[in-house]
Amino acid sequence: MRFLARTGPYLEPTTTPTPTRLTVDVWADVLCPWCYLGEARLSRAIEMSPHAEHIELRVHTFQLDPQAPATVVPTLEYLAGKYGAAPAQARAMEQGMADKAAAEGLRYEVNRPASNTLDMLRLVHLGNEHGVAFDYLRAMQAEVFSGDDAAFAPDTLVRLGEDLGIPADAVREVLATNRYADAVRADHDQAVRLGATGVPFTVLGERLGIPGAVSTAQYTAALDQAWEQIHG
Template structure:
């Protein structure tokens, strides 16, 4: 099989709402591209905040504690991205669980070993931003992975150990070396970078430009 003619690398965190919206828009842009069959999307991890507690809390109380804002202000912080998500037809729960994302990101690397890392992160995004109160539970993560063909015993082994923690750090370091300061961070054809979330139209234009530049 011929190698894909355009590779798109994306760095993201499961906790990142703009990554959730951005991944949907980018996937839509790729699907609409006349070159879709020759485009490969690769997912990389970036942990936005390693200091998020490992105990599950809820996003309003987490924002109150982290930013020192009132509950109303914490809720207001969610509105801009919730509005964007709704415009794209994506579920977006203002009341949702939050927890340190390292375990999930390590599982994304396991997913990459099985060729479904991006799909695994998308499934985690859907569970989390859809408001599933059990989004961080091991049984939930096993169930999502199994649906993608990842053996349950491999998932549980990763969750019980520190496997792929070094891969999460390596992904972060690689993105920083490319100039990333946060996520989502997208690189097309190893040369065109897009920091932050773009519109579907902007992703489409970037794909067209990268394709033309790389393939003449």
């Protein structure tokens, strides 16, 4: 596992955490398969940590493909268009990810829907105002990766938000405007400044960076290391 030590100034959070808390900042995109797996592994590692009650998980957005079409297309078609992958090659890659997801107990449809994720990521920022950003992100990913053809539909996004206590009108207001678009771009730029080239990207205690998804055991070791550093 490769950790990236933080060398530059960290611009978040706006408030200073208490010395007894360990912050875990995660950058992710809804359509990113490795984010979907990595978040599940990280969540499990945090739950198993003896310091779980003192760990604060914070989610940030990172749009991998701002040029993705707003129309919904099958994932294999999207991959073929974006990367020039042959259908058989794209299916084989996705099946490999599906097998990894199954090992984590996650649903994963190979030819799930794909579309531009800006609206979903803007809603993650709305979720942050209500204290449910990570849960909202995970709920949207669950819809997408389970193969729900309506995963990107406004009614679906409203329903998922309401399930987490976000008023339907608040979700609809975001979807009808450009609200939080600047916040999505700011999160992306911040991750790049910290050394991210893709997602998932995780920073522990504002000190240790983990590029990519690692195993639950590796996340556990990283949490222990970061805890020792901030309390050493």
